[in-house]
Amino acid sequence: MDRDEKRKIITEKLAEIVGREHIATSREELLSYSYDGTGQEFLPEAVAFPGSTDEISRIMVLADQEKFPVVVRGAGSGMTGGSLPVKGGLVLAMSRFKRIIEIDQANQIAIVEPGVINGHLRDVLKPMGLFYPPDPASLNFCTLGGNIAECAGGPSAVKYGVTRDYVLGLEVVLADGRVIETGCRTAKGVVGYDLTRLFVGSEGTLGIITRIIMKLLPLPTAAITFLVCCRSMPQATGLVRLILEQLQPRTLEFMDKTAIALVKNRLPFALSAETAAILLIEVDGSPVSVKNQAAQLADFLDRQDVLSYQRADNRTEADLLWQARRAVSPAAFALRPDKISEDVVVPRSKIPELVTFTEELARKHNLPVFTFGHAGDGNIHVNIMLDKKNKDELEQAEEAKKALFREVIRLSGTLSGEHGIGNTKSRFLPLELGSETIKLMRQIKKLFDPHDILNPGKIFPEDQS
Numbered sequence: 001m002d003r004d005e006k007r008k009i010i011t012e013k014l015a016e017i018v019g020r021e022h023i024a025t026s027r028e029e030l031l032s033y034s035y036d037g038t039g040q041e042f043l044p045e046a047v048a049f050p051g052s053t054d055e056i057s058r059i060m061v062l063a064d065q066e067k068f069p070v071v072v073r074g075a076g077s078g079m080t081g082g083s084l085p086v087k088g089g090l091v092l093a094m095s096r097f098k099r100i101i102e103i104d105q106a107n108q109i110a111i112v113e114p115g116v117i118n119g120h121l122r123d124v125l126k127p128m129g130l131f132y133p134p135d136p137a138s139l140n141f142c143t144l145g146g147n148i149a150e151c152a153g154g155p156s157a158v159k160y161g162v163t164r165d166y167v168l169g170l171e172v173v174l175a176d177g178r179v180i181e182t183g184c185r186t187a188k189g190v191v192g193y194d195l196t197r198l199f200v201g202s203e204g205t206l207g208i209i210t211r212i213i214m215k216l217l218p219l220p221t222a223a224i225t226f227l228v229c230c231r232s233m234p235q236a237t238g239l240v241r242l243i244l245e246q247l248q249p250r251t252l253e254f255m256d257k258t259a260i261a262l263v264k265n266r267l268p269f270a271l272s273a274e275t276a277a278i279l280l281i282e283v284d285g286s287p288v289s290v291k292n293q294a295a296q297l298a299d300f301l302d303r304q305d306v307l308s309y310q311r312a313d314n315r316t317e318a319d320l321l322w323q324a325r326r327a328v329s330p331a332a333f334a335l336r337p338d339k340i341s342e343d344v345v346v347p348r349s350k351i352p353e354l355v356t357f358t359e360e361l362a363r364k365h366n367l368p369v370f371t372f373g374h375a376g377d378g379n380i381h382v383n384i385m386l387d388k389k390n391k392d393e394l395e396q397a398e399e400a401k402k403a404l405f406r407e408v409i410r411l412s413g414t415l416s417g418e419h420g421i422g423n424t425k426s427r428f429l430p431l432e433l434g435s436e437t438i439k440l441m442r443q444i445k446k447l448f449d450p451h452d453i454l455n456p457g458k459i460f461p462e463d464q465s
């Protein structure tokens, strides 16, 4: 039987499981599921839109028999190629898994399906006075399943932590179709190995998440924002340390001077020409607590030798201050048509060293490089601008990325704080993890998925097994 015939038979079997109307095979439809946030393209052979855990389980039994790759896809907003079928096969789109099954207000938990959009859950919880904190910038379109598979984080991680801190339990379909439940719906629970945590950040390589039990918090009802113009990057990081010694802000973001230069003419307020770094700080909580925190922060800033600071006491004013940060990415494309965006992490105190290193990278490789990100937790977005059609620039950018990763490891950091490894960073895994660690991780993968059906070609370097 040739490949086309086999594909036809498998597609028929898939249609029997999910219904013909929930299978896509036309080129136009396949193209829509061939890309993600990285700009790479890999065409799947078919896309299925299952409607229940049982259907997914039957699809996996079929995949196990016929040995075809299955790649789960949430919203396809991933930044490392996680949802791309790099070895062909079936894309399993989770768009029909969008039910909020239960919100238990008394115990502050939600039970949801993985296709629910992060921002939608937040909107539903708000009138109930509840809150799901992880806030990736993509929250208006990314799914909770994708968030768990990547362990997504956002600006509020410095106070509230990241996705893994809110996942209590999961229902998961394994590579051979078995369905398991992990964790529990109570805040505490230590029965057996913590399989829930193993699935968090597993990038769709160990199982397909079909149901999530998540922890919620009471909704903070007030927030005040500060934008601080600093004389130097070391001054900014020095302030970050001192602020974190006395307060617990919900965001503590920074922009370096190259990022500031990109946006300074687009802002609704003037910036001093001497501004070498910006800090965006937000405190939240009850109105009384926010008032006290803001007074403490203002008092502290008044005693520092900063260039200036502004304060926003309501959302409209805060949005004006946030424009500085939000304008950076769009403005960057005036420099070059393409961007390599890395989300490395270094210990907070090492941020100035890393920013200086990125300035050297820009000079050495003759490409624009700028940084911004989460100063409170050391998670820095390093952006290398290039024209991918220009072969020399592409080579230089790849060299710069490699050098960046080496430097991050030298500074005791980690290659990814939010975006995961996918296929874009897999070859760099040995820079951070020892061979025995990688070997053990591969053994875990083999135990869960002996035939490498789930999301093959991700996380692990291809050339070593």
Ligand SMILES: Cc1cc2nc3c(=O)[nH]c(=O)nc-3n(C[C@H](O)[C@H](O)[C@H](O)COP(=O)(O)OP(=O)(O)OC[C@H]3O[C@@H](n4cnc5c(N)ncnc54)[C@H](O)[C@@H]3O)c2cc1C
Pocket: 036, 037, 071, 072, 073, 074, 075, 076, 077, 078, 079, 081, 082, 083, 094, 114, 135, 136, 137, 138, 141, 142, 143, 144, 145, 146, 147, 148, 149, 150, 151, 152, 153, 154, 155, 203, 204, 205, 207, 208, 209, 210, 418, 419, 455
């Ligand atoms: C403009 C923009 C801003 C962003 N900002 C942030 C940010 O601030 N912080 C951040 O962390 N990320 C950010 N991202 C990256 C991305 O949004 C996150 O990684 C997000 O978690 C991906 O969710 P998704 O639904 O798009 O998943 P996809 O991209 O579809 O998939 C991501 C991975 O999850 C797996 N997966 C999806 N659903 C399941 C499931 N049900 N079971 C098992 N595996 C599954 C996929 O196989 C894949 O490996 C940003 C992306 C963009 C485009």
